[in-house]
Amino acid sequence: MAEKQRITLAAIAAEAGVSLATMSKVLNGRTDVAPATRARLEEHLARHGYTRRKVSQRSEFVELVFHELESSWSMEVIEGVEDVAHAAGLSVVLTVSGDRHSPDPHWIDGVLRRRPAGVVLVFSEISGPQREKLHSRGVPFVIVDPAGDPSPDVPSVGSANWTGGLMATRHLIELGHHRIAAITGPEDMMCSLARIDGYRSAMNAAGLDIDPEWIRFGDFHPGGGERHARELLAMPDPPTAIFAGSDLQALGAIAAATDAGLRVPDDLSVVGYDDIALARWMSPQLTTIHQPLRRMGEEATRLVLRLAEGASVDTLRMDLATHLVVRGSTAPPPVG
C-alpha cells in the first residue's frame, strides 16, 4: 500500500481526464463538484489508495455553532457531537453566535485561524461569503436540522418531521379527537412546515376539517406554547387536543390548561415533540414524538469528519426516524 501512495494527485487527475483543481476539490470533500463526477473521481482515488492526510494531523477541532442554546434540546445535540469528536481525538469549540440565517461575521475569522476539521451548525444556515471561505480552505460543514431550505449540495442531518406530525395527529384521531389544534415553530423553518403538513395530511385522511385558527406558528419555548394554548382554549368551540411543536411548548400548553381549570389528559390531550430527557418525568408524563437529537449530533459529526477525510459520501441529506412515545398526557376526549 505504501507504494501506491507515491503516485501524485496530478497523475491521478490526468488519468481521470480532469484538472488537478477538480481532483483536489474531490479530495478535500468539497461539494461543488457534480455528484456523478465526484463519484467517478473518487473511484480513481480509491483505486490508487490515495487518501488525504489524516484529520488528526491537520486539525484538532470540530466547530459546533448554535444561534441559541435551549436547555434540554441543545444539550443532547452537544453530547452527540462531543462524543464522536472525542472518539476521533478532536476537541469541540462551541460558539453561540448569530441568528437562524448565519453565525455573526467575526465568527468565520476565528474558524479560519483555528482550521477545524469541520463545522457543525445547529438550526442555522450559513451565509454565501462564509460558505465560500470555508470551501476555499477545504473546511466542510454540516447543518443539523436546517432552518430554511438549503440547496441540495449542502450536507445536513435532520429527522422525519413530516412523519412526526402525521403520527402525533393520527394518535389523537385514533383516541377519538376531532378538534385538534397544532402549535409549531417559526413559519420560516422547514421543520415547522413539515410537521404542520404531516398534521394536515392526517386530518385530511380522516376526513376532519381544520379551522385555520387551529394552526399556530410561534417559537419553540414554553411561553409561546402557553400563549397560543390560552387563545385556543378561549375559543367558543375549543379544540380537545393540541399537538405542540416541542416538549417545552407542550409544558406551556399544559400550564395554560391548568390555569383554565382543565385537567390533562381528562379535559385536554397534549402531544409534545422531541422527547427530551425530562419528558417522562413530567406530571403527567408527556406523550411525545421522539426525535433522536443525540444521534443527529453524532451523525452530523461523523458526516463532517468523513467529508474532512475526503471519504466518499453517498448522500448529503440524512433524515433520522422519529417515533411516537405514548405516555400520560393523551386520552380520549371528554364525553359531550
Added chain:
Amino acid sequence: MAEKQRITLAAIAAEAGVSLATMSKVLNGRTDVAPATRARLEEHLARHGYTRRKVSQRSEFVELVFHELESSWSMEVIEGVEDVAHAAGLSVVLTVSGDRHSPDPHWIDGVLRRRPAGVVLVFSEISGPQREKLHSRGVPFVIVDPAGDPSPDVPSVGSANWTGGLMATRHLIELGHHRIAAITGPEDMMCSLARIDGYRSAMNAAGLDIDPEWIRFGDFHPGGGERHARELLAMPDPPTAIFAGSDLQALGAIAAATDAGLRVPDDLSVVGYDDIALARWMSPQLTTIHQPLRRMGEEATRLVLRLAEGASVDTLRMDLATHLVVRGSTAPPPVG
C-alpha cells in the same frame, strides 16, 4: 503611561526585594505565592502600571470541562461561560471528560497544546500532576462548585449551599411540617453536605427531631429522587415533606408520590434545588432554591480571565447567594 511600561519586571522585583521568579508568578496569576506577599507585589506592579500581555494576544480559548453533561443544569453554566468568553473575544473549547476527581489524563496534553487563557472546571477537581502542568505554563483554572473540599488556594465559584438548605427547610417548617426528609447528592460532595447541614440546623432550631432514615444521599438525577422518595413514602410514619437536592430529584419525588396515589402539594410538599428554567413550567410549578447557575459560569470565567491577565484578585473563593422561590409544590401538611 507608556513611559511607565518601560520598566522591566526584574527591576520591579528588585525594588520589592523578591526574586524575578516570584514576581513572575504573581504576574502570571499563579496561586502558589502567599496571599499577603502576592498582594504586596501586586501593589508594586500596579504602581508601575505593569501588566501582562493581553489575553487576546496570547490565546484564543477558554477551556470548559464537565465530567458529565446534565441537561438543564449544565446548559445554564455553559451559557454563562460562553457569554463572558465571547465578550472577551475568546472561543470556548468544551470537553466532557473524566470523573468528579479530575479530567482524564489525555485532556491535559490538548490543553497544553492549545494554551488557553484559562480553564473552567465544573463540578470536578483537578489532579496534582495536571495542576502542576497548568501552573508551570501559567494557565490559571477556576472550579465551579467543587466536588470535594479544595485547598484554600484553589480558585472556585460556588453558591450558598448551607443557606439554601436552611431556607428550604425553614419554609417547610413555617408551613407546619414536622416530618421533613432530605434527599441530597453524593456524600463526597461539599454542596451535598452543606445543604444537609443547613437542613439539620433549621430542624434543630425548630426543636424538631430528625429520623436518620430521613436523610438520603444519592445522585442529582430524577431516578434517584424517585427511588428514595418511594422508600420514604413506604415508611410506617412517612414524612409529609421532602427537600430534594435538585429540581430533577424533585421531579422524581413527585413521580413517586403520584405513583403512590398522593397529590403534590396537598398530600406531600416537595422543595427542589437549582431553579432550572423549566421549574416554573412544571405541574405543579416547583417551589425551589434558586441557584444562580448562569452567573456562576459567568463569574468563574471572569475570575479565570482576571487571573490570566495577572490582575489582582481579592478572594479566590466566591459564593453567590441563593434564595427561596415559592411556587406550587409546597403547602401546609394534610390535617391529621
